[in-house]
Amino acid sequence: MNRPIQPTYTLDKVGEENFALNLGPQHPGTHGVLRVVLHMDGEYILQADPVLGYGHRMQEKIAENMTYPQALPYVCRMDYLGALSYNLAWVLAVEKLCQFEVPERAEAIRVIATELNRISSHLLWWGAFLLDLGGFTPFLQALTDREQILDLLEEITGSRLTYCYFRFGGLPSDVDEEWLTRVLAFIKEFRDRLPRYHDLVTGNVIFHHRSKDVGVILPFDAAGYGLSGPILRGSGIEFDVRKHEPYSGYDRYDFEVPVDQNGDCLGRYNVRMAEIEQSLRIIEQAIGSIPDGPVRSKVPKLIKAPAGEVAMAVETPRGQLVIYIVSDGSKKPYRVKYRVPSFANLSIFAKMARGQLLADALAILGSLDMVIPEVDR
Amino acid sequence: MMDCCYIKEVVKGFFSLCTGMRVTMGNVFTRPATIQWPRKAAPLPDRFRGHIMMLANDKTGFPKCIACTSCARNCPSRCITVTGKKPEGAKKKVADRFELDFTKCSLCGLCVEICPVGALDFSRDYAMASYTRNDFAAMDLLQGLGSPFKDA
Known part of the structure; x- marks a missing residue:
C-alpha cells in the first residue's frame, strides 16, 4: 500500500486520460453548494480548484446594517449545524464590547447547550462522513441519537436548528431541573450507545483502508494554512480555544484536548470521536455544579456599544471562530468581520487532493467537516 | 512471513x-424511531x-396591541406592518391592521x-403549506379577533 501515487502528467498535456471534472455545485459529497474543478489524469487528481461564492449572502454587510440584537438571528444562519457556538460568539463579543455582566447560571446553561450542539454536529458529521465513504447504516445510527439532542435543545430554545437562544447579558428563559435530569439521562444512554459506534466503524477494516494515510496534513502545513479545530488537533497540534483562551466559564471544567499525531482522515476521525466524550464530560460537570440565581443581568433595552473594537474567539465544532466588531458608538456596528473556521480549513484541500484518487478526495472533503454556507457566508 | 501477516489481516478484518x-x-x-x-x-x-399570533384582550376581545410599532422597528427582516388608531373615547390606540409577511420572517x-404589552405569542401551527406564496405574503393576524372599528 504505497500511497499517494504522483502522476507523471502535467496540466498542459491534455490527452485521452486528462480531463476536467466538475465536482458540484450540486454533489452529495460536497455537502452544500461547493464546486470543485478537478483536473484529472484518469482516476488521479492533478489539481483541484475550489470555486466558492454560490451561497454568498453578505453576512458581514448585513450585520453592519442591523442593530446588535437584530444581527443575532443572522449569525446563526452561517453555520447551521453549530448555530449555538455562533450565537455564543456574537453575544460574547458584544458583551465584551459593552462590558455587560453575565450571571454564572446563564454561563453554565450556555456551556451545556453549546456542548450538546457540538455533539449533535459531530454526530451528523460522523454519519455524513461515512455516507461519503459508502456506508449507510452509520448515518441512521447517528441521526437517531442526534434527534434526541435536537429534542432536548428544542425544548429550551423553541427551535431545532436555528436556535437563537442566547441574549446579551444572559438567556431569555431559564431551564428547569427536570430538563437537566433529562440531559443527564441522555448522557447515560448515549454513553451506552457509543461503543456501538466504535464497533460499527472504528474497528472496521474497510474504513481503515479508506481513511488511514489518506489526506495527511503535516503539523507545519496545518499551522501555516491557519487550520483550526479537530483538523488542527488531528495533525498533532494541541490547540483549543476553550482550553487556551477560556470563555463563558470553560476554565471551571476539567476536560482534555484530544490530539492525534497521524494527521490523516483516521486521525481527524479519532479526534472528533474523543471530543464527543469530552463534551459529555463537560456537560456532566456543568450540570453537577450549576449555581442557582438569575439567568439574565440588567441590560439596557437599546444597546449602544461604546466606540472601540473587540475580537472574540470561540471554539465551534469546526474550529476557531473569531468575530471582530468595530463600533463607532451608535446602535449599529461600524464594521463586522467573521473569521470562519471552514474557510481556512477548505484552503488546504487543493494541496491535499493533489495526486489522490477521486474517491479519496471525497473522503478528504468529508473529513474536513465543512459547512458551505459558512465558507461563503 | 509475508503470507502469515496477510492471513492474519484477513482474519482480523x-x-x-x-x-x-x-x-x-x-x-x-x-423499535423504529420514526414517527409516522x-x-x-x-x-x-x-x-x-412558530409564526407569531396576536393575543386578544380578555375583557374586550379586541387585540391587545397598542400599535407602538416597536415590533416592526425591531424586526431584522422588516416583515411586520402595523397601524392603529384610537377608538372613540379610549385613551390608548388599538391595532386596526397587523400583517406579517411570513415569506420573510x-x-x-x-x-x-x-x-x-405582551400582545404577541408564538403559534403552535407548524404544518403550513400552500400552492401560492401569496397566502403567506400578508398574513392578517387580527383575523378572528374582535375589533372596535368594525361597526364604523
Whole structure:
C-alpha cells in the first residue's frame, strides 16, 4: 500500500486520460453548494480548484446594517449545524464590547447547550462522513441519537436548528431541573450507545483502508494554512480555544484536548470521536455544579456599544471562530468581520487532493467537516 | 512471513466486519424511531417558536396591541406592518391592521420579546403549506379577533 501515487502528467498535456471534472455545485459529497474543478489524469487528481461564492449572502454587510440584537438571528444562519457556538460568539463579543455582566447560571446553561450542539454536529458529521465513504447504516445510527439532542435543545430554545437562544447579558428563559435530569439521562444512554459506534466503524477494516494515510496534513502545513479545530488537533497540534483562551466559564471544567499525531482522515476521525466524550464530560460537570440565581443581568433595552473594537474567539465544532466588531458608538456596528473556521480549513484541500484518487478526495472533503454556507457566508 | 501477516489481516478484518454486522443486526430487534406523521405527531414543546399570533384582550376581545410599532422597528427582516388608531373615547390606540409577511420572517422571536404589552405569542401551527406564496405574503393576524372599528 504505497500511497499517494504522483502522476507523471502535467496540466498542459491534455490527452485521452486528462480531463476536467466538475465536482458540484450540486454533489452529495460536497455537502452544500461547493464546486470543485478537478483536473484529472484518469482516476488521479492533478489539481483541484475550489470555486466558492454560490451561497454568498453578505453576512458581514448585513450585520453592519442591523442593530446588535437584530444581527443575532443572522449569525446563526452561517453555520447551521453549530448555530449555538455562533450565537455564543456574537453575544460574547458584544458583551465584551459593552462590558455587560453575565450571571454564572446563564454561563453554565450556555456551556451545556453549546456542548450538546457540538455533539449533535459531530454526530451528523460522523454519519455524513461515512455516507461519503459508502456506508449507510452509520448515518441512521447517528441521526437517531442526534434527534434526541435536537429534542432536548428544542425544548429550551423553541427551535431545532436555528436556535437563537442566547441574549446579551444572559438567556431569555431559564431551564428547569427536570430538563437537566433529562440531559443527564441522555448522557447515560448515549454513553451506552457509543461503543456501538466504535464497533460499527472504528474497528472496521474497510474504513481503515479508506481513511488511514489518506489526506495527511503535516503539523507545519496545518499551522501555516491557519487550520483550526479537530483538523488542527488531528495533525498533532494541541490547540483549543476553550482550553487556551477560556470563555463563558470553560476554565471551571476539567476536560482534555484530544490530539492525534497521524494527521490523516483516521486521525481527524479519532479526534472528533474523543471530543464527543469530552463534551459529555463537560456537560456532566456543568450540570453537577450549576449555581442557582438569575439567568439574565440588567441590560439596557437599546444597546449602544461604546466606540472601540473587540475580537472574540470561540471554539465551534469546526474550529476557531473569531468575530471582530468595530463600533463607532451608535446602535449599529461600524464594521463586522467573521473569521470562519471552514474557510481556512477548505484552503488546504487543493494541496491535499493533489495526486489522490477521486474517491479519496471525497473522503478528504468529508473529513474536513465543512459547512458551505459558512465558507461563503 | 509475508503470507502469515496477510492471513492474519484477513482474519482480523473478517472479525471486524462481523462486529459491525452484529450492530446492524441488533437493530432488527429494536423499535423504529420514526414517527409516522401525519398519522401521529411528535409532541410539541411549550417554547416552540412558530409564526407569531396576536393575543386578544380578555375583557374586550379586541387585540391587545397598542400599535407602538416597536415590533416592526425591531424586526431584522422588516416583515411586520402595523397601524392603529384610537377608538372613540379610549385613551390608548388599538391595532386596526397587523400583517406579517411570513415569506420573510425568520422566526427569531425578537418581536415577541420586545412587545411592551405582551400582545404577541408564538403559534403552535407548524404544518403550513400552500400552492401560492401569496397566502403567506400578508398574513392578517387580527383575523378572528374582535375589533372596535368594525361597526364604523
